[in-house]
Amino acid sequence: MRFGVLGPLAVRTADGSPVTVPGPKTRALLAALLAHDGRPASADRLIDDLWGEEELPGKPAAALQTKVWQLRRAFEDAEPGGRELVTLQESGYVLRTEGETEGEGVDAGRFRALTSQARTADDPGVRAGLLSDALALWRGRAYEGFEDAPFARPVAARLEEDRVTAVEEYAEARVALGAYREVAGELSTLVTEHPLRERLRAVHMRALYGAGRASDALASYRELRRRLADELGLDPGPELVALQQAVLEQVPALGTPGPLSPGRSAPLAATPPQTASAAQPGPVPPGRPAAAR
Incomplete structure (x- = not known):
């Protein structure tokens, strides 16, 4: 399964079919897990990410577990075994986003991999091609729809800085050409x-x-x-x-x-x-x- 954060939140199966994640809180849970970039997120952290300044539900832990269950069910309905992408470890919940190669699971990871490859290329034509592919992954603002949420704001800001830097490098390669x-x-x-x-x-x-x-x-x-x-x-x-x-x-x-x-x-x-x-x-x-x- 592949995930997109370089624009509106998106999920696709391995064959490219879109995956529907129902409900704003379930989608916020997915965005928060993606923002943790493979690191465990405690239940308390996720409760704060999802409800923030809003009035908490009567049983926050149970409400969070319901959202986790809904996210797992959406993944399982899309691909057999998809529910196993969301796991509970001793230190918190983790979303596994591994692809066939490093960085393939999330478009932000692919973006970083392509820009890193470009920086090692001596030929400006090769650099321009790799940077063009990297920038083509962007579909809008990073974490669009969640970019102002406290859990996403710093991640989105770093990605935007990386995007502008990639634009600069792409321009430099094309000027060299x-x-x-x-x-x-x-x-x-x-x-x-x-x-x-x-x-x-x-x-x-x-x-x-x-x-x-x-x-x-x-x-x-x-x-x-x-x-x-x-x-x-x-x-x-x-x-x-x-x-x-x-x-x-x-x-x-x-x-x-x-x-x-x-x-x-x-x-x-x-x-x-x-x-x-x-x-x-x-x-x-x-x-x-x-x-x-």
């Missing part, structure tokens, strides 16, 4: 949604420059520099500063240069890099908020 114009257009909305992500801004600038839009690339840099200063009191990181300088100098390695904005007769002065800044992904150095990535 020369798809400047397509990437420049596709990233415009994402840059607006994440205006302080320096890695995203960098790949967008490279795409704009390669598409013959050097003036737009420089305008994008100026906007980021202004927003970082106004909102965080920071300067762009050294890699982004170096990229801006390369655009100004029309370094051949960047691709086809575009014209500077009409009337601009002198290059824009590069902003001195800040020691604690970093344009590349990974842990944010102390003193630089994660939002500035």
Whole structure:
């Protein structure tokens, strides 16, 4: 059986047939078990996940057992032996999601496996293909319908961060393949949604420059520099500063240069890099908020 959390909650049998999980609380139980990612969840934890601030039923433990029974029955009706996917261990309930290969049971696991493979590939075409497959697994917001529930909120936030990082990596691979114009257009909305992500801004600038839009690339840099200063009191990181300088100098390695904005007769002065800044992904150095990535 396969489970989907990269969008509305979904369950399918091995042959792809959809599985109906009846009732909002039973579906919430499934979402909570999936959010625990194979780790046991105690009965008290699940009761809190399902009812939260709502008035608890008269016998919470019995009510939880009923929801577990309903979930097991839905799995068994879909596939013989499906009820065994939900087990009770000494430390709590566990949902087994193993597939034929690692990460196959849940779309989030497949997403992580594909992005990990992409990061080990040297060929940009291979990376782009793997990242395209990974991003195609997304059907909406992670844990859609439950994304605001306390048990799902941190998991959904991490998955969204992973998705945006994968989009950045996919764009970088496609820019390396020369798809400047397509990437420049596709990233415009994402840059607006994440205006302080320096890695995203960098790949967008490279795409704009390669598409013959050097003036737009420089305008994008100026906007980021202004927003970082106004909102965080920071300067762009050294890699982004170096990229801006390369655009100004029309370094051949960047691709086809575009014209500077009409009337601009002198290059824009590069902003001195800040020691604690970093344009590349990974842990944010102390003193630089994660939002500035």
